[in-house]
Amino acid sequence: MSLVVDGLSKHYSKSVHALDNISFRVNAGECIGIVGESGSGKSTLARVLLGLESYKDGRITINGKPIAPKKRALLREYRKSVQMIFQDATSTLNPKLPIWKSILEPLDNFKEITPSFLQAEGLSRKEVAEELLEIVGLEKKMVDRYPGELSGGQKQRVSIARALSIEPTLLVCDEPTASLDVTVQVQILRLLKALQKKTNMTILFISHDIRAVTFLCEKVIVLKNGSIVDQFGLEGIYHEERHPYTKSLIKAASIE
Ligand SMILES: Nc1ncnc2c1ncn2[C@@H]1O[C@H](COP(=O)(O)OP(=O)(O)OP(=O)(O)O)[C@@H](O)[C@H]1O
Ligand SMILES: [Mg+2]
Incomplete structure (x- = not known):
């Protein structure tokens, strides 16, 4: 399963640009983390990827097929392969x-x-x-x-x-551990990691917590005000070329 997002924009109104020209790619079996502060567009991206929300500009394809296609039958086909976990299970x-x-x-x-x-x-x-x-x-x-x-x-x-x-071939997790205390958070992250290894599903893991993202994911995307400001493999997290915003997230999480 490959997920390709190309030039995706989602504007709720003239002034609210929740996503602005987003492009990234996830290969089969990869876990990609999306990190960013509140309001940066993370949940909007999740909803668009699930086909729950429409998008106008750009292209999202899974295995070469567009997401949120106009035909109901195709949408159903798509929903079979994508599942989501939300912040609040309750x-x-x-x-x-x-x-x-x-x-x-x-x-x-x-x-x-x-x-x-x-x-x-x-x-x-x-x-x-x-x-x-x-x-x-x-x-x-x-x-x-x-x-x-x-x-x-x-x-x-x-x-x-x-x-x-x-x-599912793609599992989208939107802050799945945010409402849990720290030890339980770790257990759930471990569980997701083990399940991913076993099933080879692709995971898109959304969090404002860069520590959780680095625990689970091998690739990280940093969102700010609807734009991707940084994108890197885990091995490059401490590189000098990291965006100042990424550095500030790392510093705030004190994982330097
Ligand atoms: N249905 C909507 N109508 C209008 N604006 C919206 C809607 N949903 C989200 N927005 C706006 O789009 C922007 C991105 O919101 P989004 O929920 O994607 O952020 P987020 O990164 O998930 O934040 P959080 O970490 O708080 O969950 C925000 O400015 C938000 O106010
Ligand atoms: Mg959100």
Whole structure:
């Protein structure tokens, strides 16, 4: 899977240029981090990539096919291969449903998909959810719980399980650990890293926290006011040529 973003702009109004002429490329199995301060356009980029929001200028293609195509059938095809994890798992899980039902939503939407972890046939729907819970390090017996009976970190694991269920080729994570405390953040980042190694999916990881980005990603893009001000491989993070804004982020995170 390759993701190519070329000259992408998204203007909400004359004065709000959320994205301004953005270009980057992610190869299959890579993890790319998007870092930038509040309001820099990170979530806008995520929503556009998910096909949740339109874009006018520029081009986004996955495996050579455009995102947010005009035809519904193509959009559906696209949505099968891209999943998203949001900052706040609480708002994405229906509080009235036991978690096994929430986990199965994507598979219910795309009945034609049989993920590889379901090679064993004859599993009940609940058992499928249990398999998925195990993949993200939760106990099977949790399937009957409701979101209100889980911790923040457990809820985020559930939303990761749900996103992984249809084996996306691209996983977009928008501040997935921002609402969690530090030790749980690290656990979730480790989990994402391990899952990526196993599945070879491409991850676009959005965060205002450059430490989280450098832990998970081998490539980093720095966004500021809707523009990419810096773009580098992890090995180049301390190079002199880094943009002053990148340097200030590194300094503020005290990872110098
Ligand atoms: N639906 C919208 N209508 C108008 N302007 C919007 C809309 N959504 C976002 N914006 C504006 O676009 C810019 C980028 O917003 P965005 O949410 O992408 O930032 P962000 O980098 O995700 O910030 P944060 O770190 O706070 O989540 C901001 O100036 C914001 O006010
Ligand atoms: Mg955001």
